[in-house]
Amino acid sequence: MIRILIAGALLLSLTGNAQERATLPTTDEQARQLAATITTDDLREHLTILSADEMEGRETGEPGQKRAAAYLASQLQDLGIPPVVNDTGYFQTIKFSRQNWDTVDMRLNGEPLRHLWEFYSSPSKNANRETVTVNEVLFLGYGIDDPAYSDYRGHDVAGKTIIIFAGEPRGRDSNFLLSGSKDPSEYSLDDGRKLQSAYQHGVETVIVIDPAFKQNVQDVRRETLDGQMRMTDRTEAERQEANNVYVTPAVAKEMLGKEYRKVIKARKRIERNGRLRPVAVPTAIQLTQRKNVRELIGENVLGYVRGTDPRLADEVLVVSAHYDHIGRRGDAIFNGADDNGSGSSTVLEVAEAFVEAQKAGMGPRRSVLFLWVSGEEKGLLGSEYYASHPVFPLEYTVADINVDMVGRVDPEHEGNPNYIYVIGSNRLSTELHNINEAVNRDFTQIELDYKYNAKDDPNNFYERSDHYNFAERGIPSVFFFNGTHADYHRDTDTIEKINFDKMARIGQLIFYNAWQLANQDKRIEVDVK
Template identity: 40%
Template sequence: MRRLKLSFLGLMILTLAVNAQDKTAVKYANTITPDDMRSKLTILASDDFGGRETGTEGQKKASRFLEEFYQKLGLQGPVDGTYRQKFNMYQSDWSEVYIKVKGKKLMNGEDFIFFGQANMDKEMKLSTVFVGNGDNIDGMDLNGKGVITTASSRDNLQKLTQSGAKAVFIASADDEQFKQTLPRQARRAMMGRLRFDKELTGDESIVFYVTKADAAKMLNSTPDKLDAAASDPSSIKARNVGVMVKEKLNTIETENMLAFLEGTDLKDEILVISSHYDHIGQNEDGSVINNGADDDGSGTTGVMEIAEAFAQAAKEGNRPRRSILFLNVTGEEKGLKGSEYYGDHPIFPLDKTVNNLNIDMIGRVDPEHEESGNRNYVYAIGSEKLSSHLKIISEYANITYTGLDLDYRYDDPNDRNRFYYRSDHYNFAKHGIPIIFYFNGTHADYHRPTDTVDKIEFDVMAKRAQLVFYTAWILANRDDRTPVDRQDDMDYGSRD
């Protein structure tokens, strides 16, 4: 475990935590129970919600479930009196993409995989050129050609496109393996990533991943001849093929869900407690549903329980000083789209948003902690990236109330998992808002149909949610907002 190295002042603060429990905070934190979490998550992660994929009826059902819950709590709908921040996204449908060889059409998702973007009005004729592994292209005329290669590295593709290639065809190293994996890759090949702009932006890119057998047909050759010509690709003669890349556009209607609790004397300052309520949905015929109990049914249930605790406190005369926005975003599984949209179209000013506490997967124990027998932990990510105070407040809340082991290993800038980039806190942090991301780590059921409610460890989940509540209670009621006194050294240019 990487533990916090505190300043002398920080150590004094934590020492004062002994016997300093706020009995009012404890009263409301104790309303967050394993049984209550089970009852909510059993609904949210049921087959009735169909895996909650963005834009689907299952996601809409989940949004209605949240809406009804927040209405019963009496929380405000801050979006023109509603709980819904509606927006549209757009997705390319690449079902009209083909390669024509000798009059026969090879179809995207059935015979090959298409990567890239373009939008042709009519079929394009290309002269194909074989370049082997692409190491010896000096002096070759590739301008406007369809280039067939056996290498698939990013550097190789960049080299070929910079040499003027109109399209690149990557020949598989193992055709049998390619055919076996094609059904699993087909949906990704057919449907582009969700985007906010209706029109395609960026440079045209036409890349096909094909079998070596089809690559050979495109050159009027054979796979064995392609292998033999690896060192002398010029021995393979060019041939014309037809290519069609036609974009059809799907409009995806979706919404973030927002519930608001107004504060008292510091009500203009906003604390955001967030989760994503979408997941990855189901297969095409609906026979396999990815219910996403942990990802992120657990975090969404946590936000609901915390909202319930604060709502009860407010009704009993213990309203927080700062306002709290309970934010359940959509489109996280599509590239953090819902939180990105909120960050670009905030309902409350970002300069008045003091912190984001983001909960994404808090219902399980990862393999490392299972092996060690330590269930009493949570990964706390990003708590000192922007503010030297926030991590101390988090530690204070934990030592005073919950006694979890806070694991900071994923704050390492060299962490290959790059979890700091991979959930919705990212779209607050990039606007300079101090965040904490609560996470239990990945496990064998991550993004699989086996991420189900029966695998959730509700006692651990409730304790983690209580930590978020206590931290929020302190942040919402202290005199000063946490200062932004550190420069985040993370690279916000890429999540890949």
């Protein structure tokens, strides 16, 4: 039997400063008492609110999702879990955007250029604007503005269109001018810095000569065609990048005409002495960049229970669930009781069990982050955002337990609700798999079904819930899932069809896993490559 410990096998001293005393080990019976706080009544209470019509299907960025986030935060506050995000309390704010071109058109000397063949322009990196006419372009080197090297120094470019080379200049010794070595600077790796510099100097449009056009156009092609919601660092109102287009060297040569040689000489002059002599070139360009934009602001909700062991408290276990759903279609409200009101309610109950442990002087040795993410239905965006912008360092994140749909019975288990699909437990850590097997054997005795854990599973559920963004970064992760059913992603996924007894058993299994991971002496190992 796995013995679940709180702070090692030391007995509580009867004398001395209370802060220096070791904590009693937690017995199996004490663990059972904590797990028993996960009840059908509490689960029903939470889910009744989260899946109510007033939540309008909890679609990311919509009022219903905001109300659901507020409810989760209110429950954390009632439990006594303090806010953890500096400016936004319990919320980690995420900006989402879906952008595509309504019209993107570039004409040179009256002739249209082919988008994605002769030029490309990314909707997410440009402001929406009507047709502009360009009678002159100014060659401005590489468009860099840096203390070590600047193409802008001494030149007024406000209101102008500039044409620049991609990348950054090298000197006579073949070293990059900015770094003074063979290593490129960020200007080679991130064109955004050039576009921001151009914006700050009042440039109207940046034309970039891209020698790697065929390779680089693929990302823009995907963005232009897929129309997916994406995370973004800023809203349109916060944009600080000049509008831009990228052209092939052949188009650039045609654009510069007889001045092309002067531009090449100016480029060589930069390489010789690090100084730019701009070249003004008359031209006839028309550029239209009209786009469709939909922006959303979503929130992840965070509840954090600090560990009690000074040696282990910086290590963090994540227990996650997505609380968003797909909203409404006309008068039909997609309540998402199972998907994923069930998982969200379960994580609330597991959080309460950990708080009860704290109150009893048995708080977990490691810290535990209870994480409710939005944007899952948009492509796992909320968990991707957390994994990309972690509040607690990922190198100290020991594992993720993810809960997504745990309140129903799928057709394969009709008549037998005492099961759960377990996905991913052995993909990175055999120890994580063994812990789940052991605590289930010793405490919950649920049928663990690994059907969807198969690497050749045609449903590919392993990559379809929020644990995957942790697993991709090498963090052991396990996903608990009841399978799909006839009401999946339909407006018939409602609370009266939820099996709360099943939810409570799964919640207790999740608690035992979390309790073990938060309290054992060594963090689990990644031993599967």
